[in-house]
Amino acid sequence: MLHHLPIAVIGPGAMGEAVIGGLLRKELVTPDQILVSHPREERRRELAATYGVHTSPDNAVAARWGRIVILAVKPQQLQRVLPPLQHTLRDDDLAISVVAGATIQSIAEALDHPAVVRSMPNTPAVIGEGMTVWTAAHEVSLQQREWAETVLGALGHALFVDTEVYLDMATAINGTGPAYFFLMMEAMVDAGVHLGLSRRIAEELVQQTMLGSVRYAQQSGLHPAQLRNAVTSPGGTSAAAISELERGGMRTVLSDAIWAAYRRSVELGKR
Template sequence: MNEYPNIAVIGPGAMGEAIIAGLLRNGLKTPKQIYASGPLIDRGKEIGERYGVHSIHDNKEAVKSAGVVILSVKPQTINQVLADLHGCIPQDALVFSIVAGVTIEMISRGLAHDAVVRAMPNTPAQIGEGITVWTDSAAVNDRQRELARMVLSALGEEVYVDDESYLDMATALSGSGPAYVFLFMEAMIDAGVHLGFSRRISEELVMQTIRGSVNYFDKKRHHPAELRNEVTSPAGTSAAALYYLEKAGFRTAISRAVWAAYERCVELGKGRNSQMPENM
């Protein structure tokens, strides 16, 4: 895949590093084809030493010879980054954004560049086990779409959608989803400790229970309710626990939490749109 152009990663944080590591791990790029640019000198030095990539602190310099420009900055800094790179993206380059809540229209207008992919990965992408929902602008051609899939292949699975509104939904469901799972794990582990297990044993029991349950669902492909019924005997322990969870509003709480995340994502996008500088 080395015939593809250089890649510039603007914002080599956790997800930016995940992309860099994935591209190198899968042999899709060489270190010398990757430029990482960010404001933190120590972080840049760390990334450069760990992966052998070019680490610089000038966004304009980073994108100068790039065929793919990946925006992986915090949402709070996107206006500054867009202003800095306005009109600087090479004409044939693809802009690839993983910034939550920032629309394709905003990125395109902010950079004065039409070929834009917007994607929402999640944190398991850091070990190549993520799921990414993505879409693109009308200006993205077949070759650029192939470049986008190359980047996504370094993160795990991918799902293409033709309606950008699904990206905000994905942010709430799969993007924020690991946080819900980790909270659930934490609660189960703490419950195990409360019962009398050591924290180490409780963590092992919970981790394998969740891993095994997911793999079992993946293999059986039955409705989750059917699988739940398999382990729920009449008047048994699981029935008692599930009754309490339903009474406590567990199912409703999850649904409302996902909806709250979705609303927040939409709010963030609207808020940033209204703050765009006039020259963008």
């Protein structure tokens, strides 16, 4: 579907590079189809050497070159990056944003181009295990939606929603979510070391336990409460641990954290 279609990636940080790597890993495109723009020469050389893609220091050159233009800059950089790109996209080009908080309207107005897809991937996309939520402006054609679905699918699992309001909510769950799990992993590893385990053993135990638990939950189809009850014997170790977590307000703190992430995503979109 993307064969011979030029793709521009503006701002190839971790997520932009994840898009490049995913497209090439799944052989959806060839390196010659990708042009990456970045201001630092060192970064451009690194990407060219790693992936064999074209590079440019000029974002406008990249935008004019691509039929699909992927915006992967940091939210704080968007106001500086977008104005020089105004009128660089052709009528049948597609802009795909992976910028947290940036609304379709703000991007479309800055580019003076209505065909915009907004998405929220997360960091596991780097290894093709991401969870991306996305939506599209009404002006995005069926063919362009298929392009977007293919591009975002290269990052892992992609879920389309029909209203943009879900994107800020998704940012608080899947976009920010890896940070919650990494913090939990860190705390569990540190507790294991405090108990007397080596850090290597504690890390292996925590990582595989978390991975296995997620896969088990996916395959079982059971509600998380049912899964938790199944491993919580009366008077047992799990019951003692859960009692402490509930006493410490884990549910409330986690809920508050997700709401804080949601509010921050909304704030970023108002800039």
